[in-house]
Amino acid sequence: MWPKTDLLDLLGIDHPIVQAPMAGSTTPALVGAVSNAGGLGSLGCARQTPDGLRAINADIRKATNRPFNLNFFAHEEPNLDPAAAEEMRERLAPYYKELGIGEVPQATVPYAGFDDAILETMLDLRPPVISFHFGLPDDAAVQALKEAGVILIASATTVAEAKLLESSGMDAIIAQGYEAGGHRGTFAGPMETGTVSTFPLVPQVVDAVDVPVIAAGGIADGRGIAAALALGASGVQMGTAFLTCPEASVHAVWQKQILEGQAEDTMVTALSSGRPARLVRNRLYNELADLEHDAPPFPVHYSLVAPLRTAGGSQDTPDFQAMYAGQAMAMNRAMPAAELIETLVAETRDVLSKL
Ligand SMILES: Cc1cc2nc3c(=O)[nH]c(=O)nc-3n(C[C@H](O)[C@H](O)[C@H](O)COP(=O)(O)O)c2cc1C
Known part of the structure; x- marks a missing residue:
């Protein structure tokens, strides 16, 4: 065929x-x-x-x-420049506080x-x-x-x-x-x-x-x-x-956002890892939008947001996860x-x- x-x-x-x-x-x-x-x-x-x-x-x-x-x-x-990551660390600190997960880590090359x-x-x-x-x-x-x-x-x-x-x-x-x-x-x-x-x-x-x-x-x-x-x-x-x-290994909140979302609910941002990616729009990426061009390079930025993403998942909120998905997500079928x-x-x- x-x-x-x-x-x-x-x-x-x-x-x-x-x-x-x-x-x-x-x-x-x-x-x-x-x-x-x-x-x-x-x-x-x-x-x-x-x-x-x-x-x-x-x-x-x-x-x-x-x-x-x-x-x-x-x-x-990537070039690791911890000083250049300071502004991002300061902007992330209130979210770490809100989730009760301590200090924003120092920037590293995570993998x-x-x-x-x-x-x-x-x-x-x-x-x-x-x-x-x-x-x-x-x-x-x-x-x-x-x-x-x-x-x-x-x-x-x-x-x-x-x-x-x-x-x-x-x-x-x-x-x-x-x-x-x-x-x-x-x-x-x-x-x-x-x-x-x-x-x-x-x-x-x-x-x-x-x-x-x-x-x-x-x-x-x-x-x-x-x-x-x-x-x-x-x-x-x-x-x-x-x-x-x-x-698949995907958080239930992320799956729900996909199944209940619309095509216009995704955005492309570098703020999940330091490299542009399409994901479901959420609070973190909306509120950090002015820093779009200031994220440390991939995958250094990931080292700053990874604990936030994990904690967001553990607390069952979509606010801090990186829920990657494409524009056709609303057509998904759970099977x-x-x-x-x-x-x-x-x-x-x-x-x-x-x-
Ligand atoms: C959750 C998620 C994670 C992805 N991770 C990778 C990856 O690790 N390696 C890769 O080559 N592509 C990755 N991609 C991109 C896919 O290879 C592919 O280009 C994309 O899923 C196609 O668009 P669609 O999601 O609309 O089907 C990822 C896509 C999604 C949705």
């Missing part, structure tokens, strides 16, 4: 639906359920240690013997990007697929992974980024439109360049590269999948749609992941047959 099979052949999957890697929200159970249902399950591995990665890899391999994807952030090491220890672990574990967000690790790392037989995918938010990724050896490219939930993948130009929507971005990326293109951003049901295929994509990557599956894949495939078949 699928108009193009290049992505299916490349990945060895039945349906061209990639469940997006979402660090902190994806679980081995979710990945296993999606991959067993014929899609590509993905786990967001940012913030994981080599030992954590070994455990995740083992759990996924217990859950499925189908292909799956491990995903990493490939950001540059590394795709470093040598992670590379060695991946060369040892050899997951079927690895995907990257925020650019790529160095050429030697890309080459080593390719030689190890791992299929490599990465996100582009502009045509220029897509061409760069193709020339760096990516086997497929995710075209991430501005509607997408979570962090913008923009890496080869100013953040303002990475604001093209899925509809104009996908066909232009398809025209610019020869590898399969995976459309991402604002796709919630069979209509969105059929539209992405009509634009020339070989498949889709959907994140927000899976946040209300029982296998098990395998049922969601089955529903999406049936809906797409129905839409395509009626066109």
Whole structure:
């Protein structure tokens, strides 16, 4: 039934639906359920240690013997300047007081990007697929992974980024439109360049590269999948749609905001981590809006707000959490992941047959 099979052949999957890697929200159970249902399950591995990665890899391999994807952030090491974080610390202090969680911590670099220890672990574990967000690790790392037989995918938010990724050896490219939930993948130009929507971005990326293109951003049901295929994509990557599956690790308050929210309830802000990301608008990000351009660099800013996010979750309030979600969130359905894949495939078949 699928108009193009290049992505299916490349990945060895039945349906061209990639469940997006979402660090902190994806679980081995979710990945296993999606991959067993014929899609590509993905786990967001940012913030994981080599030992954590070994455990995740083992759990996924217990859950499925189908292909799956491990995903990493490939950001540059940030400049840590504690003095520059002082104004932000002062502005955050009243919220720490309100939640009763002590002092705002000193700024740190809370986790590394795709470093040598992670590379060695991946060369040892050899997951079927690895995907990257925020650019790529160095050429030697890309080459080593390719030689190890791992299929490599990465996100582009502009045509220029897509061409760069193709020339760096990516086997497929995710075209991430501005509607997408979570962090913008923009890496080869100013953040303002990475604001093209899925509809104009996908066909232009398809025209610019020869590898399969995976459309991402604002796709919630069979209509969105059929539209992405009509634009020339070989498949889709959907994140927000899976946040209300029982296998996902997502706070109940966050799930409620998604299911009861509207498209206009999301915003893009750098104030959750230091890097622009789309999330559900809430009190913290509204009240700090004037500091939008003063956040310490990614992921240093995360070290200042992480305790606030955790405490907000423990106290069941949406006010301080980072509830990442895309513009199609109100179309979410709360159902098990395998049922969601089955529903999406049936809906797409129905839409395509009626066109
Ligand atoms: C909660 C959440 C977390 C995300 N985390 C990651 C991540 O760790 N790595 C990544 O490559 N993309 C991440 N993304 C972005 C997705 O890969 C994808 O671009 C996006 O979900 C597509 O838009 P949609 O949410 O409208 O489906 C995240 C998205 C969400 C909603």
